[in-house]
Amino acid sequence: MKTLRVALAGNPNCGKSTLFNCMTGMAEAEGNYPGVTVDTAVGRIRRGDRLLEMTDLPGMYGTRPSSPDEELAVRALLAGSFDVVVSVLDSTNLERGLAMTIQLLHMGRRVVVALNMIDEARRAGSAPDSAVLSRLLGVPVVETCGRTCAGTEELLQAVLTVSSANPRPRRISFGDELDRQLVDIAAQIPPSRVPAAPAYLAASLLEGSEAAWRLVQLSLGRETSARIAHAVEKASKEIARVFGETPDLVVTRARHGIARGVVRECIPGIVRRSTDRDLTRRIDDVLLSRLWGIPVFAAVMYATFWLTFRASAPLAGLVGSLFEALGGIAADVLPPGALSSLVRDGVMGGVGGVLQFLPGMTVLFMVMTLLEDSGYMARAAFLTDGFMHRVGLHGRSFIPLLLGFGCTVPALMATRALEDRRDRLATMLVLPLMSCGARLPVYILLIQAFYPGRQGAMVAMLYAAGAALALGLAGLLRKTVLAGRDAAFVMELPPYRLPTLRSVLKHVWQRVKHYLAKAGTVILAFSALLWLLSYFPVPRPGLGGAMPSGAERLEQSYAGRIGRLLEPLTEPLGFDWRMNMAMLGAMGAKELFISQTAILLSLEDGGNESISSALRARYAPATGLAAMFFILVSPPCVAALAVLLKESGGWRWVVLQFTFLTLLAWLAGFAAVRLAG
Structure with a gap:
């Protein structure tokens, strides 16, 4: 069976990942805001005797990368790694997307154009004529709607048809003077020795593309590269003399001029109606205003x-x-005996203690999905951008920080969208302070035990405290160990969209499935481990053959001994050895705090009390508040630390984060217990 490699490329927020999910049946991250895809996702589809290997590339505005995630996509496109490239265009913003399509054609790739969001363009009275666009570009153009998966079968058929055609670079004319300079540079590039068209490489070199220059050096060697560099320098001087501007601006402006001309041809007369974007502007007048923006955001949260x-x-x-x-x-x-205790206390107590919070997590997942798909979360980034710049963080850091409310692992990977390494490191180091979904069940348990009736206010306070602490710490880092110049941030605000039931249910199910899988693997394994530590060694009968009570037996177990070793450090927080063991378990995964607590209390009292009641009977409310803040500030789970090691490129950042957050968690807990006491 022949494998056909297909890439989906397009601007951020053009619906590329949604189309990918429609075609492959996968469930990659989607969102009505840019920067969702930061790594390549691969799915496979069988069509007759062909196996289509579909790759969803990170969003980009062109083949001159400006961030690590864009560089990943550009490298793959330049290397000719794909048989067909599907250029996904936002039909409501055609010109910007066409500029990159023109680059792909200039590069010499087999291209199929997907006119996505065609339903919105029709409602706006500005739908492109796909037949005219196909004639002008010389490639198949398919109308699609990612929200309903309309047009995906036609798109796959077009990919199969194009895959059998011989790839040939399109001749793109930038005007007589610029064309002459490009021809002189391209003449120095042997076409048989590079995976991209010489004319495209010539234009990219004039734009200052490091990716193109690296490709030339690797493919052609030092001597030929030197001749090309001389030709580029000569052409740059001539272009600057003739146009009075730098070559990169001249080439980019010429390419956008071509895109603008194509748009005029395929949308000759735009009939403006009362559109979604008009409605978007009216809503934004309220939600983005200085008076109402922040209060509305706080109320929504x-x-x-x-x-x-x-x-x-x-x-x-x-x-x-x-x-x-x-x-x-x-x-x-x-x-x-041991087996009965393992099933009742270890499995049912540990895993069941975590799963009883699944309904709350499901509701949270649903609400967050509605906010993301509607486009409101992109507005939240806009509202907080000014403040984030004041503390030294890049505006694009908001997306990873927002994702941190779900899970720290994908949030760490999302920092690849940040161009500056200092911005990336600062964002990664403070991400654990954004309360991930695993912390919420712990908050719920502790609030039910110590502050019933104040659930909404308490959780909002914890989330706000974590976010404020994250921003303050990021500002400190950017002014000290990670000091550097602040970068500008330009963000496109997508139109408001009504989330579809299919999309919401799919996203919620994926998150619920992840939660259940974690409960059935990580939580189950750690629950069994803690049960072993809490059950053994089996105590010997005392005088008269009497067995120790549940509490005495636990204190003599391995878990009790470890917990008591830590009591001198945690006594100022009001923690005893039981709370210490629960906090140690939470280092593996935050939900383990619940399972550890459930196991310890079940072994101690025979499972006759609910977890909340047992906690309320043993600890003061001040200790409960200290536990909440300790969980809020403590280092992330083991999986997140492993991703931080990979993304930061060194152990020192992992050690720094773990050590600093552990100390900060102790201080936060100490402050909480003193204030509440």
């Missing part, structure tokens, strides 16, 4: 957390009761 508690409380109680009943059945069926 508070309502999100309030709804998470209110809507999920009945189901959470049912799930908790279900696992209690299953634990009771296990105790009745299995003979007394």
